[in-house]
Amino acid sequence: MSIVPNLSLAHALGAIMLALTVFAQPANAMQPEEARHLLHRTGFGVSHSQWQSIIDLDYDAAVDKLVSEATRGQTVKAPQWTDEKPLWTVRQSGWTTEQRRELRLNKRAKIAELRHWWILQMLATPTPLRERMTLFWSNHFTTQYNKIFAPMLVFNQHEMLRSHALGHFDKMLFDVLQDPAMLLYLDNDKNNLNSVNENLARELMELFTLGEGNYSEDDVKEAARCLTGWGVKRDTGEFRILNKRHDARSKTVLGHSGKYSGDDLARLLLEQPATAERIVRKLWLEFVSLEPNESVVKIWALEFSKSNYAVDALLKTIFKSPQFRSVENRGVLIKSPSELFVGLMRPALDGLNPEQIRVRVSELRPGKRLPQLFRNAGQNLFEPPSVEGWPGGLEWVDSRTVLAREHTARNLVVGLADQKRGSTNPYLISSSGKNSKGRLITHLNAVDPVSHIPTTYTQQRMLLELIRDPAVHVK
Amino acid sequence: MKKPLKHSHAGSASNTTFSRRRLLQSLAALSTLSSGLAFATPSTSARRLILVELAGGNDGLNSVIPYTQKRYYEARPVLAIKRDELVTLSDHIGLHPKLAPLLPAWKNDDMHIALGVGYPNPNRSHFRSSDIWHTASGSDRILKRGWLADAFEAQESADFSAEGVAFGSGYGPFLGSSQSLVLDDPVTFAKQARMMRPAPPQPGNTALNHVVSVRRQIARALDDLSVVIDARKKRKIKGSDLHKQLTIVSELIAAKAKVPMYKVTLKGFDTHFHQPNRHKGLMDDLGTELGALRERLIESGHWDSTLVMTYSEFGRRAAENGSRGTDHGTAAPVILMGGGVRGGFSGKQPDFPDNDDDDLAFHLDYRQIYRTVAKQWLNAPAAADKLRSFKPIELFS
Secondary structure, three states: OOOOOOOOHHHHHHHHHHHHHHOOOOOOOOOHHHHHHHHHHHOOOOOHHHHHHHOOOOHHHHHHHHHHHHHOOOOOOOOHHHHOOOOOOOOOOOOOHHHHHHHHHHHHHHHHHHHHHHHHHHHHOOOHHHHHHHHHHHOOOOOOHHHHOOHHHHHHHHHHHHHOOOOEHHHHHHHHHOOHHHHHHOOHHHOEOOEOOOHHHHHHHHHHOOOOOOOOHHHHHHHHHHOOOEEEOOOOOOEEEOHHHOOOOOEEEOOEEEOOOHHHHHHHHHHOHHHHHHHHHHHHHHHOOOOOOHHHHHHHHHHHHHOOOEHHHHHHHHHHOHHHHOHHHOOOOEOOHHHHHHHHHHHHHOOOOHHHHHHHHHHOOOHHHHHHHHHHOOOOOOOOOOOOOOOOHHHHOOHHHHHHHHHHHHHHHHHHHHOOEOOEOOOOHHHOOOOHHHHHHHHHOOOOOOOOOOOOOOHHHHHHHHHHOHHHHEO | OOOOOOOOOOOOOOOOOOOHHHHHHHHHHHHHHHHOOOOOOOOHHHOEEEEEEEEOOOOHHHOEEOOOOHHHHHHOOOOOOOOOOOEEOOOOOEEOHHHHHHHHHHHOOOEEEEEEEEOOOOOOOHHHHHHHHHHOOOOOOOOOOOOOOOOOOHHHHOOOOOOEEEEOOOOHHHOOOOOEEEEOOHHHHHHHHHHOOOOOOOOOOHHHHHHHHHHHHHHHHHHHHHHHHHHHHHOOOOOOHHHHHHHHHHHHHHOOOOOOEEEEEEEOOOOOOOHHHHHHHHHHHHHHHHHHHHHHHHHHOOHHHEEEEEEOOOOEOOOOOOOOOOOEOOOEEEEEEOOOEOOEEEEOOOOOOOOOOOOOOOOEEHHHHHHHHHHHHOOOHHHHHOOOOOOOOOOEO
């Protein structure tokens, strides 16, 4: 099936001819359309320098490069206050209304700053795949800021997830179970020897590892006992295990018995094939298509658990697979608001350092309100709608979000296009010369527009037409 | 099966509470009948449902008040509404004084109160419990679709410009519907929707088709809604959010917008502290606006074909807390209004628990009301069938 069946034959041929003449190819280099798919699927739009860095490689080498570079990756400097201690301020009983108000405003400002910082991170990163994976994990190990109201804990969790983003899933799971934000979010600070709270244990099994149908209610109860006493120090906000609140007796989880701790529980869950399968299935939905192929999922999952849950190796397998590369799977996924907005912005910010990017973004008309625009489009960072995270897939686009998406896309692109670099529209700087229009489409869109955009249009007009076309929403 | 309408335009003989104004309206309606056949029999599709979400957990006990229960006054020394202030409805139930604007509806048998509504194993999380109410699930099941999503037969829904229009906060009961809209701000909606470019019918894959069909839904609704929205551009509505939402709703209804269901939201019911004034303000807003809505719909001749229903994710604890407020509770009343309803009560006011830590027990499952509304009012079998294990209530006369 062709993605754009209504494209006339002549139009299609023209596009191919153009592609052939513009991108002079070394012998083993991949097809430009493959590069386009790979970069759009694994990053945010395509910047010219990114394109240049892989276009002469063969496909597998390009995947290896993308993935291994993403295991490193510098970051935009975090706000000053993020290294402060204690990790949170607990309201004292004797406080005045004024003091309480100040704390509230202080927290509100901090979480707003974090949202902004996260977006800058996506805009400025030299390794977009790392940010995509950070988004992925924070939508797997979800935390809603609105429940815990502790900016620093949210920040620390976020950094923890980023540090493991292409690392090892097992290590990440151990860290998650000792993460103060997670323990508070799922009420494990109330999970004690004499009054068990099952919230974390249940979501751990249902959402973070096995998935529904792979454990019993008794397993949840027993798993909760393994986690008793794991909580947060009231004064500092740090992780602590209170031995007197921990149930040290024997538990039976998934048919195994022992005096298990939280770590033991995690190990048991990691031994189950369902855990690896669940993660692989979610990655399929993120990177391949809307319909996971179960037999392939099983094969990849086995490989994943055998590799000690090496995420980078799994990603290489996925990106090199025929399923990922299939022409039929191009443009079949809907971009999240982050992918859409950041993807439309990055091409205009190519080659700038994080500070220059920060300045340019702050000079945009909606610059200060960027996080709100993400929220209006259905992705309020640090605030997924529930513990299951954003449902994603087709649900990113509905009657409310589609308008917000298109409205914001237009404002951002028009705003950035006006911020000349030298005297040139920044979207066109890297695509000057022959077929600059074709290259602009390649950089902004994962697939060609549905509507015909005449080549006689000016570049400015073409930009606007591009973001009004339904194809802007897919990756 | 269509139920006879109490104040149908044809004017049934059994009707005893026909006010003079209603009579005039009916005559006016009859005169329009002579020029067109549109309303010869009020077809089911001409009926409308307006859902009013009281977000945050409304204190049911201080809205519909069991004033004869001694424990009400004992458990709520600060918050209890005094006997001589409340609006008496029956020999054991009264309304919050600020709901007095609903009294005309009550006296005219246009108001029905379902008492002690809830569900088994109640959840006290705002998010979860409102999801439960929006998806008509039990507390042990997570459903993904709103209870009114794609409620109608395809043939019927082809006549709608939108199946549901939700104001204020998300899709709520229309979640997952392919034909519903969220209107945060109708004017912005119209402005943005007009910038949309029409797209070719079948662009290709599932994702692109989805984008195109969502856009098409917007365009279809915009055509129908734009008359009202455009008129609004010039006159900004002043007043509370609920006032703005219900003003637009009644204008859309008066303009005969082809929308069978609306949902509006009144926020701020999470009254853990300083409840008296905050709750009073909310009751004032609710009472005033629902009273005014009724007047407007009577005026335009749509009251008999409209059903209004309030709901909230939970009620609050029976006893007040130490901060002049109430914490998350369970069962609460649901208020229904409209020209077609049977005036009076359903269910039974729960007895006040002896222990301050206990909650009110529910007597009516909220899904019984849902089923009644879906089947008997909307004639929406897709929505009603999913709830067929729940016994309907006697909501219509």
